[in-house]
Amino acid sequence: MRRSLVPLSVLAFLLFARAAAPAAPEADTLLVLPFSNPSSNRQLDWIGDSISEILIENLAAEGVDVVAPELRDQTMDEMSLRRYAVLTRASAMEAAVQANASLVLYGMFEIRPAPGRTEPAGTVRISAHLLDARRLRRLGSFLVEKPLAELSAAQTSLAWQVLHALRPEFLVTEEEFSRNHPAVRLDALEHYARGLRAASLEQKHKLFATAARLAPDFSPALYQLGRLNLLAFRNYPSAASWFEKVSQTDIHYRESLFYLGYCRYRTGEFAAAAAAYRKLAAMAPLPEVLNNLGAVLLRLNDPEALGVLRSAAEANSADPDIAFNLGYALWRNGSFEEAADVLRRSLQSGDDATATLLLGRCLQRQGPRPGEIRLEGQERLKTDYNESAWRALRSLVGGP
Secondary structure: OOOOOOOHHHHHHHHHHHHHOOOOOOOOOEEEOOOEOOOOOHHHHHHHHHHHHHHHHHHHHOOOOEOOHHHHHHHHHHHOOOOOOOOOHHHHHHHHHHOOOOEEEEEEEEEEOOOOOOOOOOEEEEEEEEEEOOOOEEEEEEEEEEEHHHHHHHHHHHHHHHHHHHOOOOOOOHHHHHHHOOOOOHHHHHHHHHHHHOOOHHHHHHHHHHHHHHOOOOHHHHHHHHHHHHHHOOOHHHHHHHHOOOOOOOOOHHHHHHHHHHHHHHOOOHHHHHHHHHHHHHHOOOHHHHHHHHHHHHHOOOOOHHHHHHHHHHHOOOOHHHHHHHHHHHHHHOOHHHHHHHHHHHHOOOOOHHHHHHHHHHHOOOOOOOOOHHHOOOOOOOOOOOHHHHHHHHHHHOOO
16 A cells, blocks of 8 residues: 655645735844955965855754855845955844845854964864844854864854854754764865855866765765756766765755756656655655656656646646646546646646647547657656745644
């Protein structure tokens, strides 16, 4: 007996209920700015990126709603804020407002060289400030100082302190928190941080690949390699090999599963694609996830496909691709009248030769013909995963 994925039939109700419910207090969103480098040594700038990006990773993994780095960088550009420059409290507050965040974390780092040595060595001293931009007050100031070789541990310690300031009820000890966020060697952090800021795709790939070689379990680098191979190079086998290594505790795990399923589909590994989407649907039954799962099951001639695609259409009836897939499945199933209604809905978004052809066949009550290759494998997969929608659904159903 096949185990049920999730109560998919209630998804549309949950999303409707969230929209219709009285407005809840606005959740706090945290903007983490790149940490400033007050020295004249621009070769150390990567440390400021490493601190901010790993803070985002660690805090988001604990459920903190953080501003995406892309939006943060766009905000800084619009405000003409120089990356790594020392920020004033007023600038940090304004950046939070512009990024639609209620909280902002910013700070600086200093390297104190070991006596008699000029290369980056010695200790790293990180100071940070957490501000409430909505209420115009300081929530905490933090200071971490460790050997530079232990930069990863310093970042983890800072993340733990910030979590305690945000959630006084947070009972996890720093030792336990550190075990949940294993240390990453310094050179791997450097290659990863430099990869984030590299100008060319080839240079990004080289730096991320080196970081992954130096630290094979460093999920942020594995995720970035998966994205590069998928979106930039269209190398689906390579992308899949990176996505499947991303840790379940990583904030990009669900997104990695989504793209892993897509890569497996593009390489013709339909059973593996279905397995990835099944796992994701059990955690995040979003319309795009259900659509892709249903599409892959349809390719596998799995009788469960139609039910899954109905659930996807219930969750997002306006999406033309989701409507097309449901209409296509109904047509293949011989449900011509219902298929025609759904296909008409998909055609409201514009011309679609395949949908029009299928609609005509439905009106003529003509199903698939033996050997009709042009109407085989017409299912459509979504290529964008909306993690913010997952967070909204999680908050609605009270998930962890």
